[in-house]
Amino acid sequence: MNILLLGYGKMGKIIGEIAESRGHSIAGKINIDNQDDLKQLDPKTIDVAIEFSQPEAAFGNISWALNNDIPIVVGTTGWLDQKPSIEKLALEQNGSFFYASNFSIGVNIFFKVNEFLAKLMNETSGYNPSIEEIHHTAKKDAPSGTAITLAEGVLRNLKSKNSWNLAGETKGSDSSLEITSKRIDPAPGTHIIRYKSDIDDIEISHTAHSRQGFALGAVMVAEWIPTKKGVLSMDDFLSF
Numbered sequence: 001m002n003i004l005l006l007g008y009g010k011m012g013k014i015i016g017e018i019a020e021s022r023g024h025s026i027a028g029k030i031n032i033d034n035q036d037d038l039k040q041l042d043p044k045t046i047d048v049a050i051e052f053s054q055p056e057a058a059f060g061n062i063s064w065a066l067n068n069d070i071p072i073v074v075g076t077t078g079w080l081d082q083k084p085s086i087e088k089l090a091l092e093q094n095g096s097f098f099y100a101s102n103f104s105i106g107v108n109i110f111f112k113v114n115e116f117l118a119k120l121m122n123e124t125s126g127y128n129p130s131i132e133e134i135h136h137t138a139k140k141d142a143p144s145g146t147a148i149t150l151a152e153g154v155l156r157n158l159k160s161k162n163s164w165n166l167a168g169e170t171k172g173s174d175s176s177l178e179i180t181s182k183r184i185d186p187a188p189g190t191h192i193i194r195y196k197s198d199i200d201d202i203e204i205s206h207t208a209h210s211r212q213g214f215a216l217g218a219v220m221v222a223e224w225i226p227t228k229k230g231v232l233s234m235d236d237f238l239s240f
């Protein structure tokens, strides 16, 4: 496949290496300083675009791909307020749009464990849940996209919480699930769900040791998406 990389930073570079090692070619490596290179490309020659840029750039890049009939796989976080407009565009264009806050298979298993645990916690009282995420200091958004997905998983399953708040930014009520964001180098991504009580604590965590798992997952989805249409997610890609 001929793959266009929209965003060629820490993630774009690893994705490019993995894609080439799996026999794909790279149609272009677009960054903030060479966006005009897009005009030189013939969209018909591009099989799929992979977008890992930054929050302010995602909407423009995704719209460009959908308007040029290019299936797009998006990992950029911190732009979710604009996602409904992109989903509408994808459906209008009969395009292929895939977003995941986290492409690592391990994290997607962790998402399921999180939901199962939240459901179990309805059976008892006295535990207060919270989420902590730890990332490198260059990360632009907080909380992480993964922490938001985890929070949504808790809210869907635990009756005592109906919203989430970012610690230090907004004060939450008793029914709000607090997320704490820490920025410590070189953390590629750690997420912890804690249920604390006076008697004991229950904790589950996922720790990424590198960015390899995120990048491999994105390439695997890019290999899968060209025959698919619509608004897609890891639930469509994974069989569990």
Ligand SMILES: NC(=O)C1=CN([C@@H]2O[C@H](COP(=O)(O)OP(=O)(O)OC[C@H]3O[C@@H](n4cnc5c(N)ncnc54)[C@H](O)[C@@H]3O)[C@@H](O)[C@H]2O)C=CC1
Pocket: 006, 007, 008, 009, 010, 011, 012, 030, 031, 032, 033, 035, 052, 053, 054, 055, 057, 061, 074, 075, 076, 077, 078, 100, 101, 102, 103, 104, 138, 214
């Ligand atoms: N969904 C997932 O599994 C993962 C998502 N991410 C997310 O991916 C994004 C990128 O992460 P990193 O590569 O670590 O960041 P980075 O800061 O290393 O790279 C971002 C790149 O985007 C480029 N960029 C800025 N504006 C652009 C534009 N208009 N068009 C194209 N490129 C543009 C910058 O020049 C930069 O090279 C972040 O939002 C991060 O949260 C990161 C890891 C995993």
Ligand SMILES: O=C(O)C1=N[C@H](C(=O)O)C[C@H](O)C1
Pocket: 077, 101, 102, 135, 139, 140, 143, 144, 145, 146, 147, 188, 189, 190, 214
């Ligand atoms: O910015 C990162 O690095 C990461 N971002 C994603 C997120 O916001 O959840 C995924 C991963 O945790 C790494």
